[in-house]
Amino acid sequence: MPRSRAPLACAGLALLAACGGPPAPGAVAPAATDSARFEQLVARYVAKPIVADDPERDATDAALERLDAAAERQAAARAGGWLRELAAIDTARLAESQRIDWLLLRAALRRTVADTVFQPARRVPGRYLTLGGLYWRVMGERPPTAADWRAALADLQRVPRALALGRRQLEAPPPLWSRLAAGSARSYVAFLRDELPPRVDDVAPDSLKPRLRQAAGEAAAALAGYAAWLDDSLPPGADASWAIGAPDYDRLLRDAHFLPFTAETMIEEGRRIHEATKRALDSLAAQVAPGRTWRQLVDEMQGRHPEPGAITDAYRRASRGILAALIRDDLIRIPPCEELDFVPTPPQLRETYAWGGYGGVVPRDGALVGRFFVTDVVPGMTPAQVREKLRAQNHGWITVIALHEGYPGHHLQTVYQKRGTRPLRQELANTYAQEGWALYAEHWMARAGVLADADARLAQLQMRLWRTARVIIDPSLHTGRMTHAEAVQFFVDEVGLERSAAEAEVNRFTTWPTQAPSYIVGWLELERLKADLRRALGAAFSEKGYVERVLEAGALPPALLRRAVLAAYGLDDSRVSR
Incomplete structure (x- = not known):
């Protein structure tokens, strides 16, 4: 796996150029259909992940496939196809709210393409620690339901296979990331051996207790082995190979x-x-x-x-x-x-x-x-x-x-x-x-x-x-x-x-x-927007109205959030002094 980030950055930008440029002249659909086509594209994006899942496939198998390096390539290919569909829509024929969403979706798809070039499946040891949802399911303030315990059992049973996949795929990750993942794995071992068993004994359904205990023991053993492998056997990459470099940093800020x-x-x-x-x-x-x-x-x-x-x-x-x-x-x-x-x-x-x-x-x-x-x-x-x-x-x-x-x-x-x-x-x-x-x-x-x-x-x-x-x-x-x-x-x-x-x-x-x-940076942009609106609206401005409009607009990138909030007031930048 390449350790230098410059070739990855160039490859990512080349993919973007190939699959996400501005609409070509004459390539747009009839005006009456642009809005509908865009909403259909959004509905498809929201309904399905970039990496397609077969609803008939076992949930554990689907979760593991998302960790596979092949899934990264599939994600890039699918995102590229959707970018081409998006580029064929004329944004001049969309409503303002749709134009904001068009830019938002393009940014998300472009990032999917660029980020998969960095090959996290081969570089991030912590991604194979798949028990984060277990805490939420069984250790929160609410009593776990039977469905929560069934999902917890699936989480536990997935662990050995996920870690085995990590052993097959990881190549020269940053040493810091290996140390962090090994420490997290050992923390999970302690949790599975010390904290989870009493919780299972106290509140888990009787029918699931034997399988939960067995799965927890097998998961703990697999995690202990994974931590030792990270410490002793996996060849490390360069010390600061986590750094993405100025070109990719600037690209993320911009795109x-x-x-x-x-x-x-x-x-x-x-x-x-x-x-x-x-x-x-x-x-x-x-x-x-x-x-x-x-x-x-x-x-x-x-x-x-x-x-x-x-x-x-x-x-x-x-x-x-x-x-x-x-x-x-x-x-x-x-x-x-x-x-x-x-x-x-x-x-x-x-x-x-x-x-x-x-x-x-x-x-x-x-x-x-x-x-x-x-x-x-x-x-x-x-x-x-x-x-x-x-x-x-x-x-x-x-x-x-x-x-x-x-x-x-x-x-x-x-x-x-x-x-x-x-x-x-x-x-x-x-x-x-x-x-x-x-x-x-x-x-x-x-x-x-x-x-x-x-x-x-x-x-x-x-x-x-x-x-x-x-x-x-x-x-x-x-x-x-x-x-x-x-x-x-x-x-x-x-x-x-x-x-x-x-x-x-x-x-x-x-x-x-x-x-x-x-x-x-995000805070300063919100303060600037508030100051602009206060000047434009005068006595009609209220902070309660402002904060509610900000939250109702969604968690948009600052430039898009500004457009959405101004539109909610019936304004745009041409009518607001900065």
Whole structure:
């Protein structure tokens, strides 16, 4: 497998040129059919995955086939065909909402083509750890149903075959990714041997208990063997072979996120906002405790934290308090039939999610139920690791993360998205819209007085500094301007993160290029749009109306989100001064 990223980038761009250019003159269908043809294409995309499944095939077989390297080639071929169909539609004959969706679908299909060139089946050891859904099924707050346990059994039975496929396909992955996957595999072994059996004994259907115990034992043995193989036998790739390089980084910013930045200009923007945020922290410290630095205040704040095992409950209480304030003060409409479930962070995410994260929604019993992952102290941690985890999970940060991941952040945004009227926007979500919204929510809640506590206000600004550091670090990592160790040290020195949290952050950046800057960049775009609308509408503008229109538009890339929100007000850029 090639280790240099430049040939991959060229190959990806060549495929794009071959299958997704602008409509050729004379190639369009009659005007009356363009809209209908586009809606039919969207319906097909939403109804079927890029990698086609046979509905008669066993679900485990289908899941394993999606991990196969051949599926990547199939995905690229199918996406290329759909791009040709899309290019034959004249966007001038579509409604504005359809034109936005046309651009959204083209970006998604182009990324499918380009990303498959990077061969994740051969380079990503963690993709063969297929038990992430098990936590949601059996370890959440809701009692598992019989159907949940049957699905859990299928999850467990799939493990040995998935890991065997990984052994056949993996070739010289980045050493860091192998270490992360091996650590996650061992965490799963501990879970399957120590935590799952009592859960099975207590609440699983009697008819399934023997098979669940057997499958868990076989899965644990396979995972232990996979971890040892990653450590001892799989030849490693180059140390920093996770870096995608400037050409691919710039392509993702332009083609996937519709942004005017390059890696270089992204770093420049990050440094500007980073310095401004440090000045804001200095100002807050002068107001709260004259004569003391914000770093001293952060050190004290980190000492105020829940006890081990109580972190999840602290998040739950904070989230419920924020939701109550949203309802009491009528800040935003909360759709009916939704819930938020707090779940232990799955093992494969603990090395990259130091605090926790949002795992999306699934329909259960007529409600949209969100998954809020929380990373608590876990067995096997040393006393020093426990201390670092508790200091990271302090009450100030918990309050802000609770609103970022839950209400009115990711969970509420996802509920609006899934209840939207545009089918394509129910399926596709852009990280700059998602994280930009969640960071906007933090600042909105601070303005609304929901973050009145001194620790919460300090945490909110420190977390903004954390996000500005991401804008600097992520493009620097992927373009060779910064090493992994330098990135970790930057977080420790500039933001005041605990080292273990900083390492988890940087580990995640290696696996998800261009995601880390999305918080600050997406937030700034939402603030600019709000300022433009406030000028255009004057006294008719309300923040409640604005945030509801933003969420109703869907999690679109910033440029498309701007078009959709302006259209919801009956405006466009020609009628809004910037």
